[in-house]
Amino acid sequence: MVLQDLGRRINAAVSDLTRSPNLDEKAFDGMIKEICAALLEADVNVKLVGTLRKSIKHIVNFKDLPPAVNKKRLIQKAVYDELVKLVDPHAEPFKPKKGKPNVIMFVGLQGAGKTTTCTKLARHYQSRGFKACLVCADTFRAGAFDQLKQNATKAKIPYFGSLTSTDPALVAAEGVTKFKKERFEIIIVDTSGRHRQEKDLFDEMTQIQSAISPDQTIMVLDATIGQQAEAQSKAFKETADYGAIIITKTDGHAAGGGAISAVAATHTPIVFIGTGEHMLDLERFSPQPFISKLLGMGDMAGLVEH
């Protein structure tokens, strides 16, 4: 799973150091180097890794450590805190309310997993008693509406879309209006894949957004994304101001460091992760337990209280 190997490596680096008989500065630098290598292999943004390296060094300040201090605990805590900072944006994601329409718009790069995740999320809310439905505002990709339709049908979720229209903002508005009238509570709008280098595609995203005024916009990110993650997620943030991130394809081998850099760059929380191609392969996400699990240290959570 995502980040597990990374966690194991970081963990090993920290405990190697703290267990070593002479915990000197050289060994400490070696540990930092090993942690940074692990992060870079996990696709964490190169600049971010540089910052993290400096922060840990600064916080621990090895040279001036009084001999009495518990170095092990100090170092563990510094590493833990810096990693939590990466994935914990301290922003509360939107929570849909029953008895009113909650419009959720999906955005993201091409092929990230938006259409698949739309249905997963609709089903998630449906099974929690919400009246949920889907709107296909992807009028560009071949077979996009068929894809959404087939998924929605399998999950028994009402859907709306058009095989002929070429104006996604119009289709989106039509669908949302219709479902609002029918008193749906969760209205999820799927859009085409796009990227920051094409201005027209970003303009289109803005148009759809103003046509439906979503209560929440969600950015879908593929766990395999590399060093482009930061630039793309920032550009989407500036244009669509999404309030949550879903990371897909976490059932693969990728460590997901690119997606985590996107969280750090945009201060936006991850709310769900996709864990497979099937309807039920969706899990809730929260950063703190995730990091403790990642580091394989139950006692780590305890450290934060001190």
Next chain:
Amino acid sequence: ISGLFRNVVGGKVLTKADLQKPMRGIEEHLLNKNIAREAAVRLCEGVERELVGVKTGNFESVDAVIRKSLTASLTKILTPTVSLDLLGSIKSVASPSSLNQRPYVISIVGVNGVGKSTNLSKLAFYLLQNNFNLLIAACDTFRSGAVEQLRVHARNLKELSQRESLGKVELYEKGYGKDAANIAKDAVAYAKQMHFDVVLIDTAGRRHNDARLMSSLEKFAAFAQPDKILMVGEALVGSDSVAQARSFNEAFGRGRRLDGFIISKCDTVGDMRGTLVSMVHATGIPVLFLGVGQHYGDIRTLNVKSTVDMLMS
């Protein structure tokens, strides 16, 4: 000024110590271009090995020497060692004058959502422009809408090629749920009977660590007997590209490897084209095409020099 002069060490024999700091900078540069760390480290080791003990030229800075060496290594990695004349290969098999005339079979594989079906359609357009007759086989029988997606592409391509009197194109599909290897085999037989020049087979996306789906590729290759197995790798992907390339390269059974990569979504990464290097580094399999957009014309053959320039910039 002093910084500049210090760096210029004309006629100096380079030691490991001289190289250490600039090499760290170079490694970071490569990582920033989205080259997987494994590949970046190996490239740097190669450069270092080549340069230790070398005497720099007059007024040549260490940086310049390193850049030159790195440019050469990148060029070497990306330059194919086999002929990539796809059109020629097709003709030699499919043209009426060839001895055992039969359709040339190309299958497209890769992980989920990287752009297999779209780049298959672009490749189809390119082959139509070269007046080949194509059968597109819809062998992704799993993902919702996969068949309809190809049907739309086949219809669009048909319209385009009729308008410009290019080759013929048809879709072969058997809906969802059936075994992909069987459909592929039937499609190839049908193409032979109907005298198509090329069969383009689309497959379902699969994670490279999904043992069950990966192992079905071996049967697929045995049934479809593809002349070329092309893997689509996505330029956005980071380190995972190395494992993706390796796993697919080893999935087709004894003696059968990938024949080439199509690196998609190059338009989404600017000059961060490191995925190319990562995938070739991992396998030695050449890059045949780059995907540079979502339209039929958005496919290019690899220009090694311009790619290396982007990676060095």
